[in-house]
Amino acid sequence: MRGEVRLWTFTADPAAVKRYGPLSSADGRVFEIASLRPAKDCFVARLKGVADRDAAEKLRNLELYVAREKLGPAGEDEFYHADLIGLAAVDMAGGELGTVVAVQNFGAGDILEIAPKRGETLLVPFTKAVVPQVDLAAGRLVVDPPPGLLDAAGEPPPGESGEAG
Numbered sequence: 001m002r003g004e005v006r007l008w009t010f011t012a013d014p015a016a017v018k019r020y021g022p023l024s025s026a027d028g029r030v031f032e033i034a035s036l037r038p039a040k041d042c043f044v045a046r047l048k049g050v051a052d053r054d055a056a057e058k059l060r061n062l063e064l065y066v067a068r069e070k071l072g073p074a075g076e077d078e079f080y081h082a083d084l085i086g087l088a089a090v091d092m093a094g095g096e097l098g099t100v101v102a103v104q105n106f107g108a109g110d111i112l113e114i115a116p117k118r119g120e121t122l123l124v125p126f127t128k129a130v131v132p133q134v135d136l137a138a139g140r141l142v143v144d145p146p147p148g149l150l151d152a153a154g155e156p157p158p159g160e161s162g163e164a165g
Contacts, residue, residue: 003056007036007045011066014043020071023064031064079134088140089114089124097122097143114143124149 009017017023018033025031035046050056074080081103089097089112098116103126105111110126124130124143133142 002046003050003052004044004046005050005056005059006039007033007043007064008041009043017043017066020066023066025062025064077128079136083136084112084126084134084141086139087134087136089122089143090140092142092144100141112141122149 007017009015011017011020015036015038018036022030022032031050032048033045034048037044047059050059068082071080074083084100084103087100089100091097096117098114100112101115101121102113103110104113104123112122112124112126112131114122114124116122124145130144130146131141132144135141
């Protein structure tokens with residue numbers, strides 16, 4: 001009613017979003033949080049320059065970003081999603097699986113979405129057991145797929161030709 005917006009944060013400390021400073025949108029607009037209060041599953045924010053319901057409604061579904069330089073370095077075995085997107089994904093033998101195109105989280109942990117050159121997208125749990133190595137400098141990560149993962153992507157299990165017998 002008063003120009004407030006609902007804000008979902010994807011930061012380690014959700015309330016830290018206000019301390020990061022101005023947020024920007026993909027189209028270059030900049031928004032500063034004037035006030036922030038917790039709600040049931042999000043925050044309710046008042047943004048400077050957004051004074052009424054109509055102005056707030058125009059921001060519906062707008063994605064806002066924190067400037068990278070405002071974020072601290074990732075800890076050991078921690079990665080920013082933006083650093084993972086675009087990495088080449090290879091199997092334990094170095095065989096190409098595809099490219100990481102997104103990092104999803106549906107509530108049970110992070111999942112890497114890997115787009116192969118051919119075939120269906122792979123969804124890989126982003127755990128140390130399944131992704132034992134991430135090498136940002138080399139631009140790749142290694143996947144040790146659990147049994148059945150590649151079968152679901154249209155790959156025949158080892159020793160099978162995929163033909164009916």
